[in-house]
Amino acid sequence: DQQVKQNSPSLSVQEGRISILNCDYTNSMFDYFLWYKKYPAEGPTFLISISSIKDKNEDGRFTVFLNKSAKHLSLHIVPSQPGDSAVYFCAATDTGGFKTIFGAGTRLFVKA
Amino acid sequence: GAGVSQSPSNKVTEKGKDVELRCDPISGHTALYWYRQSLGQGLEFLIYFQGNSAPDKSGLPSDRFSAERTGGSVSTLTIQRTQQEDSAVYLCASSSSRQGINYGYTFGSGTRLTVV
Numbered sequence: 208d209q210q211v212k213q214n215s216p217s218l219s220v221q222e223g224r225i226s227i228l229n230c231d232y233t234n235s236m237f238d239y240f241l242w243y244k245k246y247p248a249e250g251p252t253f254l255i256s257i258s259s260i261k262d263k264n265e266d267g268r269f270t271v272f273l274n275k276s277a278k279h280l281s282l283h284i285v286p287s288q289p290g291d292s293a294v295y296f297c298a299a300t301d302t303g304g305f306k307t308i309f310g311a312g313t314r315l316f317v318k319a
Numbered sequence: 320g321a322g323v324s325q326s327p328s329n330k331v332t333e334k335g336k337d338v339e340l341r342c343d344p345i346s347g348h349t350a351l352y353w354y355r356q357s358l359g360q361g362l363e364f365l366i367y368f369q370g371n372s373a374p375d376k377s378g379l380p381s382d383r384f385s386a387e388r389t390g391g392s393v394s395t396l397t398i399q400r401t402q403q404e405d406s407a408v409y410l411c412a413s414s415s416s417r418q419g420i421n422y423g424y425t426f427g428s429g430t431r432l433t434v435v
Contacts, residue, residue: 211361213361241423243423248428249428250323250410250412250426250427250428250429251362251410251426252423252426253422253423253424253425254423256422256423296361296362298362306352306364306367306375306378307352307364307424308364309354309361309362309363309364310361311359311360311361312361
């Protein structure tokens with residue numbers, strides 16, 4: 208039972224353009240959503256999060272949007288840079304829970 | 320240390336052998352997690368330790384898997400009688416209690432386990 212789904216295994220974007228990574232979830236009890244970034248041979252690193260009481264959180268070039276009615280969130284990167292090429296994991300935690308559920312990841316390629 | 324340290328970074332073992340994977344969390348972090356990532360898959364939760372509380376073992380895939388955390392710091396994940404499907408990258412993460420859940424864990428670089 209995949210509670211957090213990233214349906215696009217990969218995405219290719221031109222440098223300078225916007226990258227949009229999507230994520231869907233099924234558990235309405237999730238109260239925080241997070242995005243992690245992972246380079247090869249390294250562990251994932253935390254990128255940005257959003258509380259379920261908000262619909263947008265912005266940090267520099269990264270913005271996360273949450274649509275609770277659709278159980279959908281997205282990560283926007285603008286402008287995209289070659290160094291953003293990595294695997295991006297969507298993740299979620301539920302109220303009272305102490306573990307994070309991760310999606311399968313989307314590999315982003317930013318072409319120079 | 321400054322980050323989460325895992326050892327070994329790579330491990331090749333024969334099917335049926337036991338392996339131990341080690342994790343040194345960030346000093347002072349009370350929460351410690353083990354995840355694994357199989358080829359082409361997302362991060363699969365295995366086990367969670369929080370302070371002196373009983374660990375959440377709900378993600379361990381079989382009774383061949385066990386983990387302990389000694390003195391609230393170093394953790395060891397043990398896989399007995401390894402099988403080829405155990406081949407994966409095993410990731411350890413730590414955080415400062417619940418805050419880490421909402422503001423991110425710090426992951427180690429992982430141990431790549433290959434069972435031949």
